[in-house]
Amino acid sequence: MGFLKVLLNNLMKGPATEAFPFGPPPAAPHYRGRVAFDPASCTGCGMCELVCPGGAIRIDRDAAGLQLTIWHNTCVFCGLCAHYCLSKAIRQTDDWHLAHPQAEKFHLVERGRVSMIPCVGCGKPILPLSDEVMRLAFKGRTTEIERLRRLCPDCRRIASIREMRHAHRSLV
Amino acid sequence: MTLFAHLAGRSPWLYRINAGSCNGCDVELATTACIPRYDVERLGCRYCGSPRHADIVLVTGPLTIRVKDKALHLWAEVPDPKVTVAVGVCPISGGVFRESYAIAGPLDRFIPVDVNVPGCPPRPQAIIEGIAKAIEIWAQRL
Structure with a gap:
Protein backbone atom coordinates (compact mmCIF):
# COMPACT_ATOMS: atom_id res chain seq x y z
CA MET A 1 0.00 0.00 0.00
CA GLY A 2 3.14 2.21 -0.19
CA PHE A 3 1.96 3.71 -3.44
CA LEU A 4 -0.98 5.38 -1.70
CA LYS A 5 1.45 7.38 0.44
CA VAL A 6 3.38 8.50 -2.66
CA LEU A 7 0.13 9.37 -4.43
CA LEU A 8 -1.10 11.40 -1.47
CA ASN A 9 2.24 13.18 -1.15
CA ASN A 10 2.21 14.09 -4.84
CA LEU A 11 -1.32 15.41 -4.60
CA MET A 12 -0.43 17.54 -1.58
CA LYS A 13 2.80 18.94 -3.05
CA GLY A 14 1.30 20.29 -6.26
CA PRO A 15 3.13 20.55 -9.58
CA ALA A 16 6.93 20.48 -9.63
CA THR A 17 7.02 22.66 -12.74
CA GLU A 18 7.88 26.32 -12.24
CA ALA A 19 5.21 28.72 -13.47
CA PHE A 20 7.64 30.78 -15.59
CA PRO A 21 6.97 32.14 -18.29
CA PHE A 22 3.28 32.14 -17.31
CA GLY A 23 3.97 33.18 -13.74
CA PRO A 24 6.58 35.06 -11.73
CA PRO A 25 10.17 33.89 -12.25
CA PRO A 26 11.92 32.46 -9.19
CA ALA A 27 15.13 34.16 -8.06
CA ALA A 28 17.80 31.92 -6.58
CA PRO A 29 19.73 33.30 -3.58
CA HIS A 30 23.25 34.58 -4.45
CA MET A 116 38.30 63.77 -12.93
CA ILE A 117 38.33 66.40 -10.17
CA PRO A 118 41.08 69.03 -9.76
CA CYS A 119 43.67 68.55 -6.98
CA VAL A 120 43.14 71.08 -4.20
CA GLY A 121 46.90 71.71 -4.01
CA CYS A 122 48.09 72.07 -7.59
CA GLY A 123 44.97 71.79 -9.73
CA LYS A 124 46.12 68.65 -11.55
CA PRO A 125 43.13 66.45 -12.53
CA ILE A 126 42.81 63.33 -10.32
CA LEU A 127 40.21 60.59 -10.02
CA PRO A 128 38.07 61.09 -6.91
CA LEU A 129 38.51 58.63 -4.03
CA SER A 130 35.23 56.98 -3.11
CA ASP A 131 33.86 56.61 0.43
CA GLU A 132 34.26 52.84 0.14
CA VAL A 133 38.01 53.18 -0.52
CA MET A 134 38.39 55.61 2.38
CA ARG A 135 36.58 53.14 4.63
CA LEU A 136 38.94 50.34 3.51
CA ALA A 137 42.11 52.39 3.87
CA PHE A 138 41.46 54.25 7.13
CA LYS A 139 39.69 53.22 10.29
CA GLY A 140 38.34 56.61 11.19
CA ARG A 141 37.77 59.74 9.15
CA THR A 142 39.58 62.79 10.47
CA THR A 143 39.74 66.24 8.92
CA GLU A 144 43.38 65.53 8.11
CA ILE A 145 42.47 62.45 6.08
CA GLU A 146 39.66 64.33 4.38
CA ARG A 147 42.20 67.00 3.35
CA LEU A 148 44.63 64.42 1.95
CA ARG A 149 41.76 62.84 0.01
CA ARG A 150 41.40 65.84 -2.27
CA LEU A 151 45.13 66.03 -3.10
CA CYS A 152 46.97 64.45 -6.01
CA PRO A 153 49.67 61.83 -5.09
CA ASP A 154 52.52 64.38 -5.37
CA CYS A 155 50.80 66.99 -3.20
CA ARG A 156 49.76 64.24 -0.75
CA ARG A 157 53.39 63.14 -0.37
CA ILE A 158 54.55 66.70 0.30
CA ALA A 159 51.70 67.31 2.76
CA SER A 160 52.41 64.06 4.62
CA ILE A 161 56.14 64.80 4.96
CA ARG A 162 55.39 68.33 6.14
CA GLU A 163 52.99 66.89 8.70
CA MET A 164 55.58 64.37 9.91
CA ARG A 165 58.31 67.00 10.25
CA HIS A 166 55.96 69.21 12.16
CA ALA A 167 55.09 66.33 14.53
CA HIS A 168 58.80 65.46 14.93
CA ARG A 169 59.71 69.04 15.80
CA SER A 170 56.97 69.30 18.38
CA LEU A 171 58.18 66.00 19.96
CA VAL A 172 61.81 67.20 20.16
CA MET B 1 -3.87 27.61 -44.82
CA THR B 2 -4.80 29.98 -41.99
CA LEU B 3 -5.87 26.99 -39.89
CA PHE B 4 -2.50 25.40 -40.60
CA ALA B 5 -0.69 28.60 -39.64
CA HIS B 6 -2.72 28.81 -36.44
CA LEU B 7 -1.94 25.22 -35.49
CA ALA B 8 1.73 25.31 -36.52
CA GLY B 9 2.25 28.58 -34.70
CA ARG B 10 1.31 26.85 -31.49
CA SER B 11 3.66 23.91 -31.86
CA PRO B 12 7.08 24.80 -33.23
CA TRP B 13 9.60 21.98 -33.19
CA LEU B 14 13.06 22.67 -31.93
CA TYR B 15 16.30 21.51 -33.45
CA ARG B 16 19.63 21.82 -31.74
CA ILE B 17 22.91 22.47 -33.59
CA ASN B 18 26.13 22.15 -31.64
CA ALA B 19 28.58 24.44 -33.45
CA GLY B 20 31.61 23.52 -31.36
CA SER B 21 30.00 24.08 -27.98
CA CYS B 22 31.64 22.95 -24.75
CA ASN B 23 28.37 21.07 -24.06
CA GLY B 24 27.40 23.36 -21.18
CA CYS B 25 24.60 25.02 -23.14
CA ASP B 26 23.55 21.64 -24.55
CA VAL B 27 23.16 20.29 -21.03
CA GLU B 28 21.00 23.30 -20.17
CA LEU B 29 18.94 22.73 -23.33
CA ALA B 30 18.44 19.09 -22.35
CA THR B 31 17.53 20.22 -18.83
CA THR B 32 15.00 22.70 -20.23
CA ALA B 33 13.24 19.90 -22.08
CA CYS B 34 13.68 16.85 -19.87
CA ILE B 35 13.29 18.09 -16.31
CA PRO B 36 9.67 18.62 -15.21
CA ARG B 37 10.70 21.69 -13.22
CA TYR B 38 11.29 23.68 -16.45
CA ASP B 39 9.32 21.68 -19.05
CA VAL B 40 9.64 23.57 -22.34
CA GLU B 41 6.87 21.36 -23.79
CA ARG B 42 4.31 23.56 -22.05
CA LEU B 43 5.02 26.08 -24.84
CA GLY B 44 4.09 23.47 -27.44
CA CYS B 45 7.71 22.79 -28.35
CA ARG B 46 9.52 19.52 -28.66
CA TYR B 47 12.93 18.54 -29.85
CA CYS B 48 13.13 16.66 -33.13
CA GLY B 49 15.91 14.52 -34.51
CA SER B 50 15.95 15.78 -38.08
CA PRO B 51 16.61 19.33 -39.27
CA ARG B 52 13.90 18.86 -41.91
CA HIS B 53 11.21 18.67 -39.26
CA ALA B 54 12.39 21.73 -37.35
CA ASP B 55 10.91 25.22 -37.06
CA ILE B 56 13.14 26.84 -34.45
CA VAL B 57 16.89 26.22 -34.59
CA LEU B 58 18.89 26.55 -31.39
CA VAL B 59 22.59 27.04 -32.07
CA THR B 60 25.19 26.61 -29.33
CA GLY B 61 28.95 27.04 -29.58
CA PRO B 62 31.28 29.60 -31.11
CA LEU B 63 31.18 28.10 -34.63
CA THR B 64 34.66 26.61 -34.77
CA ILE B 65 36.53 26.45 -38.09
CA ARG B 66 36.32 22.67 -38.05
CA VAL B 67 32.56 22.48 -37.63
CA LYS B 68 31.57 25.63 -39.54
CA ASP B 69 30.69 24.11 -42.93
CA LYS B 70 28.78 21.20 -41.40
CA ALA B 71 26.85 23.43 -39.01
CA LEU B 72 25.90 25.88 -41.78
CA HIS B 73 24.91 22.96 -44.04
CA LEU B 74 22.72 21.58 -41.27
CA TRP B 75 21.16 25.00 -40.69
CA ALA B 76 20.39 25.30 -44.42
CA GLU B 77 18.51 22.00 -44.29
CA VAL B 78 15.91 23.44 -41.94
CA PRO B 79 12.94 24.46 -44.12
CA ASP B 80 11.89 28.12 -44.33
CA PRO B 81 10.36 29.94 -42.52
CA LYS B 82 12.60 29.24 -39.57
CA VAL B 83 13.69 31.11 -36.48
CA THR B 84 17.31 30.99 -35.33
CA VAL B 85 18.14 31.32 -31.66
CA ALA B 86 21.75 31.76 -30.50
CA VAL B 87 22.07 30.10 -27.09
CA GLY B 88 24.97 31.17 -24.87
CA VAL B 89 27.51 33.95 -25.35
CA CYS B 90 29.64 31.85 -27.74
CA PRO B 91 27.46 32.07 -30.88
CA ILE B 92 26.55 35.68 -30.06
CA SER B 93 30.03 37.14 -29.64
CA GLY B 94 32.51 34.29 -29.20
CA GLY B 95 32.52 34.65 -25.42
CA VAL B 96 35.83 33.59 -23.90
CA PHE B 97 36.91 32.23 -27.31
CA ARG B 98 36.51 35.61 -28.97
CA GLU B 99 39.27 36.42 -31.50
CA SER B 100 40.65 32.88 -31.29
CA TYR B 101 42.32 31.47 -34.40
CA ALA B 102 40.11 28.38 -34.16
CA ILE B 103 36.70 29.99 -34.42
CA ALA B 104 34.91 31.45 -37.43
CA GLY B 105 32.06 33.06 -35.48
CA PRO B 106 30.18 35.00 -34.29
CA LEU B 107 27.26 33.22 -35.84
CA ASP B 108 25.54 36.29 -37.30
CA ARG B 109 28.44 36.73 -39.70
CA PHE B 110 27.09 33.75 -41.64
CA ILE B 111 23.39 33.31 -40.92
CA PRO B 112 20.60 35.67 -39.82
CA VAL B 113 20.04 35.23 -36.09
CA ASP B 114 16.67 36.27 -34.62
CA VAL B 115 16.96 35.87 -30.86
CA ASN B 116 20.02 35.91 -28.59
CA VAL B 117 20.10 34.25 -25.18
CA PRO B 118 23.34 35.30 -23.46
CA GLY B 119 24.77 33.37 -20.52
CA CYS B 120 27.57 30.91 -19.90
CA PRO B 121 25.50 28.80 -19.88
CA PRO B 122 22.14 30.57 -19.77
CA ARG B 123 19.89 29.21 -17.05
CA PRO B 124 16.91 27.09 -18.20
CA GLN B 125 14.44 29.89 -17.43
CA ALA B 126 16.44 32.25 -19.66
CA ILE B 127 16.35 29.67 -22.45
CA ILE B 128 12.57 29.35 -22.01
CA GLU B 129 12.32 33.15 -22.18
CA GLY B 130 14.34 33.13 -25.42
CA ILE B 131 12.23 30.34 -26.90
CA ALA B 132 9.06 32.26 -25.97
CA LYS B 133 10.44 35.26 -27.90
CA ALA B 134 11.31 32.97 -30.82
CA ILE B 135 7.76 31.54 -30.85
CA GLU B 136 6.36 35.08 -31.20
CA ILE B 137 8.61 35.67 -34.23
CA TRP B 138 7.74 32.23 -35.62
CA ALA B 139 3.98 32.96 -35.40
CA GLN B 140 4.51 36.21 -37.35
CA ARG B 141 6.47 34.48 -40.10
CA LEU B 142 3.92 31.79 -40.86
Missing part, protein backbone atom coordinates in the same frame (compact mmCIF):
# COMPACT_ATOMS: atom_id res chain seq x y z
CA TYR A 31 22.55 34.15 -8.15
CA ARG A 32 25.35 35.52 -10.33
CA GLY A 33 23.55 37.50 -13.03
CA ARG A 34 23.88 40.74 -14.95
CA VAL A 35 26.82 42.88 -13.86
CA ALA A 36 26.02 46.34 -12.49
CA PHE A 37 28.45 49.25 -12.29
CA ASP A 38 28.39 52.17 -9.87
CA PRO A 39 30.64 54.98 -11.14
CA ALA A 40 30.52 56.79 -7.77
CA SER A 41 32.66 54.05 -6.14
CA CYS A 42 35.09 53.41 -9.02
CA THR A 43 38.76 54.27 -8.47
CA GLY A 44 39.84 53.52 -12.03
CA CYS A 45 42.38 50.83 -11.10
CA GLY A 46 41.47 48.82 -14.22
CA MET A 47 41.63 45.42 -12.52
CA CYS A 48 38.17 44.42 -13.83
CA GLU A 49 39.27 44.97 -17.42
CA LEU A 50 42.42 42.91 -16.79
CA VAL A 51 40.75 39.88 -15.19
CA CYS A 52 37.67 39.66 -17.45
CA PRO A 53 38.10 36.38 -19.39
CA GLY A 54 35.58 37.28 -22.07
CA GLY A 55 36.89 40.80 -22.63
CA ALA A 56 33.46 42.17 -21.73
CA ILE A 57 34.80 45.21 -19.91
CA ARG A 58 36.50 48.10 -21.65
CA ILE A 59 37.85 51.22 -20.01
CA ASP A 60 38.38 54.29 -22.19
CA ARG A 61 40.56 56.91 -20.54
CA ASP A 62 40.72 60.51 -21.64
CA ALA A 63 41.69 63.84 -20.11
CA ALA A 64 38.27 64.37 -18.53
CA GLY A 65 38.04 60.96 -16.82
CA LEU A 66 37.25 57.39 -17.75
CA GLN A 67 34.35 55.56 -19.27
CA LEU A 68 33.68 51.94 -18.38
CA THR A 69 31.66 49.81 -20.80
CA ILE A 70 30.36 46.33 -20.05
CA TRP A 71 28.89 44.32 -22.94
CA HIS A 72 26.64 41.67 -21.44
CA ASN A 73 26.72 39.60 -24.63
CA THR A 74 30.26 38.41 -24.00
CA CYS A 75 30.10 38.34 -20.19
CA VAL A 76 30.26 34.82 -18.75
CA PHE A 77 29.02 35.79 -15.25
CA CYS A 78 32.20 34.39 -13.67
CA GLY A 79 32.21 37.20 -11.10
CA LEU A 80 35.96 37.88 -11.30
CA CYS A 81 35.39 41.61 -11.82
CA ALA A 82 33.16 41.83 -8.74
CA HIS A 83 35.63 39.70 -6.75
CA TYR A 84 38.64 41.87 -7.59
CA CYS A 85 36.80 45.20 -7.29
CA LEU A 86 38.12 46.54 -3.97
CA SER A 87 35.72 49.46 -3.79
CA LYS A 88 32.68 47.29 -4.75
CA ALA A 89 31.92 49.50 -7.74
CA ILE A 90 31.12 46.35 -9.76
CA ARG A 91 28.66 43.88 -8.38
CA GLN A 92 26.47 41.13 -9.75
CA THR A 93 22.71 41.40 -9.58
CA ASP A 94 20.29 38.46 -9.66
CA ASP A 95 18.81 39.71 -12.95
CA TRP A 96 18.92 37.04 -15.67
CA HIS A 97 16.38 38.48 -18.13
CA LEU A 98 18.91 38.94 -20.91
CA ALA A 99 17.24 37.14 -23.84
CA HIS A 100 16.72 39.73 -26.56
CA PRO A 101 15.98 40.05 -30.29
CA GLN A 102 18.94 40.43 -32.63
CA ALA A 103 18.25 44.15 -33.20
CA GLU A 104 19.18 44.85 -29.57
CA LYS A 105 22.42 42.85 -29.67
CA PHE A 106 24.77 45.81 -29.38
CA HIS A 107 22.50 47.81 -27.08
CA LEU A 108 22.89 45.34 -24.22
CA VAL A 109 25.61 47.37 -22.52
CA GLU A 110 26.16 49.01 -19.17
CA ARG A 111 28.06 52.29 -19.20
CA GLY A 112 29.42 54.46 -16.45
CA ARG A 113 31.54 57.58 -16.49
CA VAL A 114 33.98 58.65 -13.78
CA SER A 115 35.01 62.32 -14.09
